[in-house]
Amino acid sequence: MLKSRWKHWWPHRRGDVFALASIVFFFVAFFPQVLFGDRFIITGDAYFHSHPLRTVAWNMIRSGELPQWTPYVLAGYPLLSMSQVAIGYPFTWGYLFLPGLWAEQVYVLAPYLLSPIFTYAYVREIGRSRLAALLAGLAFGFGGMMCGFISNSGILTNSLLWTPLVLLFIDRVQRRSIAHCLPRATLAYALAVLAGHPQSYVYAGVLIAAYGFYLSICPATRLNEDAMLSWRRWRPLIVALASMVLAAGIAAFQLFESLRVAHRSIRSEITYQRFSEGSFSFKEALLSIGAPLYHYVDTSTFLAPIALLFAVACLVLYSRRDRSDSRSLFWIITALVSFVLLLGSNTPLSRVAYLIPVLKQFRVPSRHTFEWTLAVSILAAYGWDRTRSLVRGSKKLQTRNILAAVALAVLAIGIGFFWWRLASAPAQPHPTIFTNLHEGAYWLWKLGFTIVIVFLVVWCFIKLPSSRAQSALLGTAILIACFVEPAVSIWCWWGGRLSLHSARLQMVSPTTRLLQQFPAVQNRVYTRTELFAEEFGAQPRLESPNLHALHGLHNIAGMEPLILERFSRALGNIGPDSVTPLPGFPDNDDIFSARSHVLDLLNTTHVVSFVNLRPFLDQLIYRDRVGISSKDLGVVVGPGQSVKLTGSGHAVNGLAIVSSLANSVGIAQGTPVARVYVTMNDSKVEQYSLRAGIDTAEWAHDRPDVKTVIQHQNAAVYESRPGDEANSFAANRYYTRVALADQQSIAQVEIENISQGASLALWHLTLYDSTAGYSCPIIKFNRSEFWQTIYSQESVEVLQNTRAQPRAWLVA
Structure with a gap:
């Protein structure tokens, strides 16, 4: 019996088997360095966000504990209910029996094997040839969305890969029963939801609903043209909508809890400016089709040229009334609409999309490359078959x-x-x-x-x-x-x-080893560093927020797109990485001042950051071998006022100052306008002066009406900018270096304005060691005396909070 079935099956499916084997071969050839080497492609979000949280969750499951809560990130985090952790998604279950890095690697790689296979299966379902289906599968699976710049996170791609499979069963219900198609469509869409990226499964859901509706009003072939109000005719739409409702029920344990969090998060309301971030311009979208390596947002519009050519052939032949299959019109419309949508704020349609309640929550319109690449890939399959049928x-x-x-x-x-x-x-x-x-x-x-x-x-x-x-x-x-x-x-x-070697991904920084000496349940840490700051360093100097979970540290920082609004506000209106300010908000170090008790109440005993509490190391511009920060300090010191600035744990022998004066026309050449007090770590204080015309000068010195009456000369100009809109004169900033008497580490620098009426603007200050070539930009001193430095090496500091309170539950 089995042998006879095989003899009947093999001649009909042999070509499909070879096509699917070709996809597997393609996949293996595409990732040899991963499958046969020692490199991991799980950098970015996969490593810094997903991997640590999933490792913690599955370790809890292995030990017999339900992963409802973890203290390792954000001062406490609900693991099970947060959708992007994707505990209910089968491709994360590898954490049960594989090393964590390999489990995450499987999750990231799965879409590159399955999305071409599922697209191939759908295109075969709609009657296209094997070669046409192979072209569509590879064009979509390795197109600009699935192979975009951020696709190695796996977050978007795992939610999107199931779409062709859902479409297959919606299409099949025209020929088979609802009982056959609905459970399968539900399972496929449920997996898209369980994969955990709302924007992806919502975009997929809109496409699925539109496809079901289209097939119901425009049946694929004349054989399906039942009466408009007949049950049979509307089965595609019924399966499309019912599968999404049932899938929501399957994923309810994470879906609805994540929705509750979303309403309380920084994403509860998104301005149109935020909504339209990540839009393609028309020119960039066209160039991205052909040169994605140079033109992309976080995805690209790229498709293999052969797929584009056959998609154009389909369009040309359709315009000549080759309309035997109405589905091609649906994909033509989808391609056009999605291309307009990915242009975002560059088209009026973006304003309309912003008015739609669910869609308005998702930014980065360029991610509509999903529908664009899928539609064009399927049109390429139609174009392939129709062209081949015309050529003898x-x-x-x-x-x-x-x-x-x-x-x-x-x-x-x-x-x-x-x-x-x-x-x-x-x-x-x-x-x-x-x-x-x-x-x-x-x-x-x-x-x-x-x-x-x-x-x-x-x-x-x-x-x-x-x-x-x-x-x-x-x-x-x-x-x-x-x-x-x-x-x-x-x-x-x-x-x-x-990509990174496995050995690099398993390194532990000296700061983490230091913090592991303190009992975690009594000592929370705050990793105040940019998420990807140490991603490609040969030896990490510190860990990003979520990575501390791998080493047993309790952190008040963490990466979470749905970070709670009140938590963000408490830490200075920070964004999803719990460090970087939200758009429109300035850098804020007030939580380290004496009047702030936020970190004290959160039991934050230690803070890890780059020097001077910076989340990242400033990009330096070198002058005379001294590194000057590319970021303006922008501190203005009025007459009789003073400002305190940070020091350096590294021994230095000089101070570079970029500054300018305002309202200083009457100050004579060489007159001291400011005193500089440099306090060493041994409490010794050295005093220096800034002099008009030598160390600094009037910012508008070259303006014609000033130049004729000003009583001091120009100092050494660091940089000049247009002084007005007409660029009629130069606005100058001035550069000077102060040689210190001793080479020591510096506790603090204070600058006092001693002029009678001039303001002193401080643009950049750098402590430097001229012998070792070391430079340390310094900033305004904001932290209180309760923060003490216990570690300072390689531009990284660990501060201890002597005022931290014991851990307690805070109930709103």
């Missing part, structure tokens, strides 16, 4: 034609290899471009590669008869066409250059 191939299989096709395939592989080699050369420092290959050269390589691939496909269409040889060569062309450019981009991003 040769009637005879000739060896020379096969050899020519093989030669073209080898040429395409060769071009792709050298293109990859050039793009993967070490890049010059740049904040967003991670290749040393000039964009113009990139386009030339792409043009040459695309011409060869197109010529190969056309050659196979025309010169080869329909045969296994033709199918094999066309399949090879599709694999090469969809592989090379995504491989180039991903290698320059998180697949190669920004």
